[in-house]
Amino acid sequence: MKGCAPWDAEAAARIIEEHRGRQGAALPILRALQECFGYVDKAAVPMIADALNVSKAEIHGIITFYHDFRAAPVDGDVLKLCRAESCQAMGCEDLVAHLAAEHRIVADQHSPGATLRVETVYCLGNCALSPAALLNGDPVGRLNRSRIDSIVHDASGGA
């Protein structure tokens, strides 16, 4: 995601050190790492395991259990598009089809050349303004095809 620092083992070590004393520290550490770097680098796994005195397998298991943690950085913008029932009732699946057909952006897949990554989420708590999404963390409601088009357009730098 935009605005994230490149992986840096020393910075990661500082983040781990800062949170390791917290109760149930694994999630706060992983969140903080992802916040800083945009993903959780493989190299962080043994570091966290060591700090929390658990096995690497355990940390790997945690990272892969939760949908939020990424294994690689994302270039460009991220649109988390809600595809739960309320948004279905208001046509979110049409938007998913539109993204694929018109913009060659397939939800939850790496779409070569795309500057927008679309990820499926289930409910953002904005159901009365469905279809809803989060664009780089900012809420967007009452989505329709033309708003999707402008989001894609803006993500490509307006080119």
Place this chain on the structure above:
Amino acid sequence: MSVRIYVPGDSAALSVGAEQVASAIAREARQRSLDIQLTRNGSRGLFWLEPLVEVETAQGRLAYGPIEPGDVVSLFDAGFVSGGAHPKAFGRIENIPYLANQQRMIFARCGVTDPLSIEDYRWHGGLKGLARALEIGPRPTIEEVLASGLRGRGGAGFPTGIKWRTVAGVEADQKYIVCNADEGDSGTFADRMLMEGDPFTLIEGMTIAALAVGATKGFVYIRSEYPHAFRMFEAAIEKARKAAVLGPRILGSNHAFDIEARLGAGAYICGEETSLLESLEGRRGQVRAKPPLPAIQGLFGKPTVINNVLSFASTPWILQHGGKAYAEYGMGRSRGTQPFQLAGNVRYGGLVELALGATIRRLVEDFGGGTKSGRKLRAVQVGGPLGSYFPDSLLDTPLDYEAMLAAKGMLGHGGIVVFDDSVDLARQARFAFEFCAKESCGKCTPCRIGSTRGVETVDKIIAGVNHGANLELLRDLCAVLTDGSLCALGGLTPMPVISALDNFSEDFALRAAPIAAE
């Protein structure tokens, strides 16, 4: 004199441009040298009017909406700061029928106050429940909650007072209060609205619980899909500490309690209480077998009160007005109010807090005004992704725990999602399995594997492959999931499926010529 103008800072309002409206109002006021005080309130829950601008005038708080940035100049031209007429004017906000016809207790302050102002909170009756809990002590506090008849608003409907009494009765060196703000049933948004629009109510409710059971530390586990609510709630905790609502001496007493907000990581299952506890402890959010109950051995093995946002948020009112007054609302064994959340294909979607026992039809038709598309209403899903799909003929069912159960549904978290006649219930049944497959924690085989088999079986039914046998298999599979899963995800995924099968069997009928099995 400065004019107070309200533009919601609620993330739903922000999602339709409230930020741009707020800056346009500030800019326009500057240009006209008008002295205004811009307050970012929570949302009133009248979402079709968002962004909803309110202005404080001699006639009361007047509403204008939905306001786009382009409307702002015309608002000032119309003299809205003193209540001038405008095509988007709705008069006094309290008189809008959608709001006037509600019974707001939990949400009494949401949208009214500045969510991060303790002074505003006190001015509107806040902290009175906590003060009373401090005055009467733990045992009478629990008695009030028992007398209120309050049941867990997360969906399970377990009596809150009994949970609290259990934790209070266990000896331990440490007890915890945990708020489940990850009960992210799709189609619901009351938790989010409250954390953004009136977070002190939740803080007060958790503190009352802490006093009642003798806990000194609390956690709020907020789903990561609510980043804005997380930030607002963290800011509210900070304010509460400064005002001694939290900290070593709550409201000047000798009682200590503090809260930490934790952000989830996108696992739906963590809305299940034992899975949430696992996650808070820093592990995969896998469901624990019960017993032991969290009330006896919960977070880090200590006695823990774990309640939903709305359950905690109900208790300040109960303590302030008494359990008996609360129990006067509702029907049967479902006492008090429930913030219903009206969403999906509905004209007037929003938050409707009513005494339990209102019918689905009252919500969908009287408040919701029917479908947004204008097409015929076909199905209403009540209670989140694990709730039943109801046809029109069942809309007179009262929204009460027992009545919903009798209608083979559940109240869940009070989410009501409306579908018009373009919906295909076989597809919705397939989605229920697909969702379960994605979100299963993997502990119980029927949920982990059965959900995927469910997707395949529905696909075969839709395609007409061995149609009759697969329909039978689908019901059989549902029975296995219901009986063979530890928690509600596997146990209740059959609910939307079976309700779709029973109430909308035509969507599962053979569509093409039957295809024989291989």
